Amino acid sequence: MNAIxxxxxxxxxxxTHFCPxxxxxxxxxxIAEAMDExxxxxxxxxxxxxGCCVFLYRYFPIDALEAPHGRAPACATGVKRAQPxxxxxxxxxxxxxxxxxxxxxxHAANRGENITVFFVNNAVYGMTGxxxxxxxxxxxxxxxxxxxxxxxxxxxxxxxxxxxxxLEGVAYSTRVALxxxxxxxxxxxAIVKAFEMQIKEMGFSVVEMLSTCNTNWRVSPLEAxxxxxxxxxxxxxxxxxxxxxxxDFL
Amino acid sequence: MTEKKLTKGNxxxxxGSIQAGCLLYFGYPITPQSDIPxxxxxxxxxxxxxxxxxESEIASINMVMGASASGRRTMTSSSGPGISLMQEGLSYLAxxxxxxxxxxxxxxxxxxxxxxxxxxxxxxxxxxxxxxxxRNIVLAPGSVQEMxxxxxxxxxLADKYRNPTMIIADAMIGQFxxxxxxxxxxxxELAEKPWALTGxxxxxxxxxxxxxxxxxxxxxxxxxxxxxxxxxxxxxVMVEMKNLDDAELIIVAFGxxxxxxxxAIGLAREEGLKVGLIRxxxxxxxxxxxxxxxxxxxxxxxxxxxxxxxxxxxxxxxxHKDAAIHFYGRPGGGFPFPDDVLNEIKTALGGGPR
Ligand SMILES: Cc1ncc(C[n+]2csc(CCOP(=O)(O)OP(=O)(O)O)c2C)c(N)n1
Numbered sequence: 059m060n061a062i063x064x065x066x067x068x069x070x071x072x073x074t075h076f077c078p079x080x081x082x083x084x085x086x087x088x089i090a091e092a093m094d095e096x097x098x099x100x101x102x103x104x105x106x107x108x109g110c111c112v113f114l115y116r117y118f119p120i121d122a123l124e125a126p127h128g129r130a131p132a133c134a135t136g137v138k139r140a141q142p143x144x145x146x147x148x149x150x151x152x153x154x155x156x157x158x159x160x161x162x163x164x165h166a167a168n169r170g171e172n173i174t175v176f177f178v179n180n181a182v183y184g185m186t187g188x189x190x191x192x193x194x195x196x197x198x199x200x201x202x203x204x205x206x207x208x209x210x211x212x213x214x215x216x217x218x219x220x221x222x223x224x225l226e227g228v229a230y231s232t233r234v235a236l237x238x239x240x241x242x243x244x245x246x247x248a249i250v251k252a253f254e255m256q257i258k259e260m261g262f263s264v265v266e267m268l269s270t271c272n273t274n275w276r277v278s279p280l281e282a283x284x285x286x287x288x289x290x291x292x293x294x295x296x297x298x299x300x301x302x303x304x305x306d307f308l
Numbered sequence: 309m310t311e312k313k314l315t316k317g318n319x320x321x322x323x324g325s326i327q328a329g330c331l332l333y334f335g336y337p338i339t340p341q342s343d344i345p346x347x348x349x350x351x352x353x354x355x356x357x358x359x360x361x362x363e364s365e366i367a368s369i370n371m372v373m374g375a376s377a378s379g380r381r382t383m384t385s386s387s388g389p390g391i392s393l394m395q396e397g398l399s400y401l402a403x404x405x406x407x408x409x410x411x412x413x414x415x416x417x418x419x420x421x422x423x424x425x426x427x428x429x430x431x432x433x434x435x436x437x438x439x440x441x442x443r444n445i446v447l448a449p450g451s452v453q454e455m456x457x458x459x460x461x462x463x464x465l466a467d468k469y470r471n472p473t474m475i476i477a478d479a480m481i482g483q484f485x486x487x488x489x490x491x492x493x494x495x496x497e498l499a500e501k502p503w504a505l506t507g508x509x510x511x512x513x514x515x516x517x518x519x520x521x522x523x524x525x526x527x528x529x530x531x532x533x534x535x536x537x538x539x540x541x542x543x544x545v546m547v548e549m550k551n552l553d554d555a556e557l558i559i560v561a562f563g564x565x566x567x568x569x570x571x572a573i574g575l576a577r578e579e580g581l582k583v584g585l586i587r588x589x590x591x592x593x594x595x596x597x598x599x600x601x602x603x604x605x606x607x608x609x610x611x612x613x614x615x616x617x618x619x620x621x622x623x624x625x626x627x628h629k630d631a632a633i634h635f636y637g638r639p640g641g642g643f644p645f646p647d648d649v650l651n652e653i654k655t656a657l658g659g660g661p662r
Contacts, residue, residue, distance in 0.1 A: 101507035136374020
């Protein structure tokens with residue numbers, strides 16, 4: 059009998075620490091499937107940011123380096139410059155990438171570092187208990203925006219995929235979502251493409267994934283999936299914001 | 309080859325790093341150390357190395373972390389304000405047991421301060437600066453030749469103990485020129501790094517991390533680190549000792565003040581005052597035993613520093629309880645001169661502790 063669905067080889071069978079309903083697990087699975095398909099697991103080094111994603115090494119049977127909060131793109135730069143033949147990916151949350159690590163992500167992208175960054179945007183600081191993130195939506199209640207985020211005092215949610223797409227060093231910048239089978243299929247394609255960009259030495263690639271945090275959003279898992287569709291996508295539109303086709307782009 | 313060339317301290321250090329096999333440098337400009345990145349930007353690409361001017365010192369030290377985790381010899385350099393920004397990364401390097409060489413050509417602070425030489429970053433280098441329970445190995449060159457030799461030594465120690473190693477030199481040592489032999493005393497050897505992240509091909513996956521959440525895991529990790537630091541203290545002390553046999557007073561000083569002290573000791577001896585010198589070359593590990601033994605006999609110790617008294621505390625802890633500890637410090641923007649030190653010697657020998 060042929061197996062038509064199984065755990066990817068690039069995913070361990072460790073019990074997950076993610077909350078039930080969280081889409082980090084889907085992101086992990088898609089990245090593992092992509093590594094399997096591209097046959098790169100033996101030469102991939104993963105660099106998790108700090109946050110819910112920090113235990114990356116439990117789930118991917120690959121070499122991994124734990125970076126300080128926000129600094130994964132700089133650590134990834136060091137690894138890639140030391141070993142250009144390896145496939146390097148960073149995996150960051152929105153607090154990690156869009157707050158404390160803004161400088162590191164912008165400059166790694168702008169240098170065109172030939173690395174891939176997976177950006178899990180759940181509009182909240184997950185691991186530390188639901189504080190406001192730079193991507194928290196206007197009006198969204200968090201523990202540190204208890205009256206709802208107000209642009210007058212807290213500014214606007216940052217659109218990282220669009221922001222990074224303005225930089226010449228970026229080969230591929232896209233936003234996908236993880237809330238429905240159709241979107242998951244699209245996300246998978248984007249992840250494969252991002253890795254391929256790196257393998258073809260095209261430069262920096264980033265995949266932003268709209269994700270749930272039902273625990274800190276204080277809603278049921280099903281409602282959280284609906285929230286991606288009804289609240290997040292209207293502000294964080296899906297799509298490809300930059301895609302380089304040739305190496306000589308200037 | 310023993311031929312010597314007139315060389316600037318910073319250049320001797322930069323060349324030392326290349327000869328130590330460091331092919332990856334990451335840094336951000338700041339006076340008075342910019343000759344180091346400038347030299348490496350020129351010379352690393354020629355030998356297939358990598359020079360990256362990072363967007364900040366925070367990025368620099370994290371790039372160093374990535375290159376180090378890859379199993380390569382790697383370095384960054386900066387001065388006070390930049391080193392402050394690197395402290396987070398330094399703590400992570402120590403916690404993750406990653407080797408790297410970090411150079412601080414000290415300028416005077418606090419704050420933006422000035423670009424004149426000082427030793428104001430002694431505490432930051434020797435007693436932490438970053439969070440948590442960790443130690444850097446700290447080397448303090450006192451000449452241009454040592455800028456070269458100790459850079460090679462720094463890479464050796466960093467690899468041997470899988471620990472960040474700092475070279476701290478005041479701006480004077482970095483900026484002046486002296487004849488220097490620009491070849492290593494013994495051949496440089498690069499050891500295998502069976503922990504390096506190189507992709508799992510043919511083996512189990514490897515992990516470099518500093519997070520320990522399980523019961524007692526962090527304690528166990530910290531106790532292992534402590535064991536390593538004790539080993540370093542027992543085995544790696546480097547110290548220069550001069551004129552101690554008949555000394556009635558010992559000067560303890562490192563870097564530029566140790567050179568001023570040597571001149572002052574000459575002047576003192578011309579006047580019949582018997583003065584000797586202990587110059588710590590390693591600041592961690594600190595020459596505790598040497599200071600204890602000699603202070604027990606001599607009873608008078610004068611610490612000369614270019615700060616308001618940072619190493620003097622370590623000397624007090626190390627010294628025999630009956631020794632009188634005197635201190636003379638200039639915190640940067642001004643210099644200790646030999647005559648000043650001579651006056652301090654006379655005061656110390658004439659009076660008691662201050
Ligand atoms: C320098 C520093 N500041 C703060 C923290 C605490 N911290 C850990 S995770 C986190 C938020 C992470 O949020 P995000 O990146 O959105 O990831 P998520 O947990 O939602 O996946 C913070 C603030 C830290 N570890 N280091």
